[in-house]
Amino acid sequence: MTQAKTGLADKPVVISCGEPSGIGPEVAARAWAMLAGEVPLAWIGDPRHLPQDIPHCIIDSPSDALAAGSDALPVLRHDFAAGAVAGKPDPANAQGVIDVIARGVDLVRSGAASALTTAPIHKKALKDGAGFAYPGHTEYLAALAGGSDVVMMLASDQLRVVPATIHIALDQVPNVLTPAHLRRVIEITAAGLRSQFGIKAPRIAIAGLNPHAGEGGTMGRQEADWMTALVTRMQDEGYDLSGPHPADTMFHAAARVRYDAAIAMYHDQALIPIKTLDFDRGVNVTLGLPFIRTSPDHGTAFDIAGQGIANPTSMVEALRMAYRMAQS
Ligand SMILES: NC(=O)c1ccc[n+]([C@@H]2O[C@H](COP(=O)([O-])OP(=O)(O)OC[C@H]3O[C@@H](n4cnc5c(N)ncnc54)[C@H](O)[C@@H]3O)[C@@H](O)[C@H]2O)c1
Ligand SMILES: N[C@H](C(=O)O)[C@H](O)COP(=O)(O)O
Numbered sequence: 001m002t003q004a005k006t007g008l009a010d011k012p013v014v015i016s017c018g019e020p021s022g023i024g025p026e027v028a029a030r031a032w033a034m035l036a037g038e039v040p041l042a043w044i045g046d047p048r049h050l051p052q053d054i055p056h057c058i059i060d061s062p063s064d065a066l067a068a069g070s071d072a073l074p075v076l077r078h079d080f081a082a083g084a085v086a087g088k089p090d091p092a093n094a095q096g097v098i099d100v101i102a103r104g105v106d107l108v109r110s111g112a113a114s115a116l117t118t119a120p121i122h123k124k125a126l127k128d129g130a131g132f133a134y135p136g137h138t139e140y141l142a143a144l145a146g147g148s149d150v151v152m153m154l155a156s157d158q159l160r161v162v163p164a165t166i167h168i169a170l171d172q173v174p175n176v177l178t179p180a181h182l183r184r185v186i187e188i189t190a191a192g193l194r195s196q197f198g199i200k201a202p203r204i205a206i207a208g209l210n211p212h213a214g215e216g217g218t219m220g221r222q223e224a225d226w227m228t229a230l231v232t233r234m235q236d237e238g239y240d241l242s243g244p245h246p247a248d249t250m251f252h253a254a255a256r257v258r259y260d261a262a263i264a265m266y267h268d269q270a271l272i273p274i275k276t277l278d279f280d281r282g283v284n285v286t287l288g289l290p291f292i293r294t295s296p297d298h299g300t301a302f303d304i305a306g307q308g309i310a311n312p313t314s315m316v317e318a319l320r321m322a323y324r325m326a327q328s
Helices: 024-035 091-109 123-130 137-144 170-176 179-195 222-236 267-278 313-327
Strands: 013-016 041-045 056-059 073-077 115-118 151-155 160-163 203-207 240-245 261-264 283-287 293-296
Touching (some): 024 313, 041 091, 160 267, 261 267
Parallel strands (some): 115 293, 203 261
Antiparallel strands (some): 151 160
């Protein structure tokens, strides 16, 4: 980590508001209420977008969050063009959502905040409203960090999983998935497990791309042509790797105890198992950035926004993980 290191543990985690018409503001507010005294935090956004029953106080800098006490949510005010209608993103607010993420990154990189936890964005709303050029936070944060190679990990007590390719169409996966790309994902994952999760000798399981990991080349060639050789080569270099495994049988309970993280080859191969096992407690963490970023594993949930029924647990876990990482 290259961010300013002094006293990170004393600094609050900043939360970017995400899409104001989704559940982001309400889960952040409920998480604050649940974490009072445990995780210092400040929310960046427009106070008009918060639930009306949440007391808040405007602060000028993250350091003021600590003095704000636990009676009101500390807010770093960021005025948006419009209020929010639950479930209906307003194109006029899209640029504000993007700017808040960038402001959060600036605060963390300057050392004013310890970590960034992002509330969910609606990617299409940002593209339509402000021409957002990135398919998600992960890619935007990598660009803000100067083009870092990054990896998306979703983590819970039951499973840590990494999609080797992220927000791309399925028919592009075989083009992007090269030996050099997969090697880099493995390297970043191993480094992140050591530095951010404190696992000294991480065990990583690699999924195949094709059914039955290619069944000896009869159901796809990537495993036989280069994936097995890459795994062997990196084992010889000292990485504790296994695979390529058939993806359909590597996520059951007895298989999961054999590794600290699984690397899957595409988005849904990775995210279906963890969101099925642990949707409420899953945390999205970006590895490879020069600062700490976590996020809940859910999206904007327009279908339930504004009803007060969104479960804040994943946001709570994301804030806890961010703060724990900053302390260590
Ligand atoms: N970190 C992020 O910014 C992030 C993460 C995932 C999805 N997204 C985006 O969110 C948008 C909607 O995605 P989606 O519909 O696929 O997924 P979603 O997670 O928003 O919703 C899927 C289902 O789960 C429910 N759900 C989600 N979170 C919940 C919670 N906290 N409590 C109770 N129920 C909850 C929703 O009501 C919905 O039925 C898309 O634009 C997607 O790209 C953003
Ligand atoms: N792929 C993530 C998921 O489905 O949970 C989600 O889109 C978040 O991605 P970013 O953190 O890059 O926005």
